[in-house]
Every structure is written in C-alpha cells, then in structure tokens.
Amino acid sequence: MRRLPSIAVLLVALAVPLAGALGARHASASVAYASPYTFEQTFGTALRLVRVDLDFKIVEKDVASGYLLFEYRSPESGGRATQGAIEVVNGRAGVHVAVQLPAMPQYHEQVLLDALVKKLAAEHGDPPKKAPPPPADSGAPPPDAGAAP
DSSP, X not given: OTHHHHHHHHHHHHHHHHHHHTTTSOOOOOEEEEXXXXXXXXXXXXXXXXXXXXXXEEEEEETTTTEEEEEEEOGGGTTOEEEEEEEEEEETTXXXXXXXXXXXXXXXXXXXXXXXXXXXXXXXXXXXXXXXXOOXXXXXXXXOOOOOO
8 A cells, every 4th residue: 555655656657748748649559568586687687678778867766666768769750858757566366567669669678678577587587476275165175184092
C-alpha cells in the first residue's frame, strides 16, 4: 500500500508530457513483462541497462517504489530526449515490469523490454525454479496413518 502514492506521482509525471502530445499523435500503452527473477535482480538489471548499457540520463529513481525515470534518445527522434519510465513491482503473483515511452511508438518500448529480458538471462542465468503447486484437493479424506500402538 505504501507504493500507491509513488505510483500516482509516476503516472502524473508521465501524463504531463503526454497531454501535450495527444493533439499530434495517439498515446501508446506501455508494454509489460512478468519477470521470473527477484525484485532486486530485475530492478538492478533495469538500472544497469538504462544507465550503463544505453547511456541514458537517469532523471529520478526510487528503489523502494520500484521506478526509474530517464531521458530516452532514439536515432529516429534526431537525438532529441523524450521521457521514459520503467516500473518494477513486487506483487503476490511475482515481479511485474512495465516500460513506458509515451512520446514514441510502442515498438520502442518492446525493444527496450526485450533488451532487459536478454540482460536478465545473461547476468543471472536461468530463472529460479518455482515450487510446484500443491496437489489439487480431490475431496477425498486423507489416507489413514494406521492404528495407534
């Protein structure tokens, strides 16, 4: 529940530049990924991808809330910087990653996300194995353990 205010701030920060662009082009939805790696592995790898590998300027980051705001530069935009965000959320269903580049076509988000997935596998190897789900309850009583001595 602590992350809700931070997520709201992130959404507002991304909506402001998007509002000006709506008249010129349609808004694209973000792309998402369910990461099989831990929150720490996923967030750290996303940070290294953006800052080290791609050399984008980090505008703001909050590890506790799980988001990165950065300046995205593409050769297609003439080197002009646009706002970008990566959000990493640790939930009950696992780690969820969302990439948003509101001023760019959606395939830019997908390329960035694909690079993150590839980097996660390269840095951390195969994802950790999940425990198998418990057997389904068939409604039958459990087997008798036998008579007490």
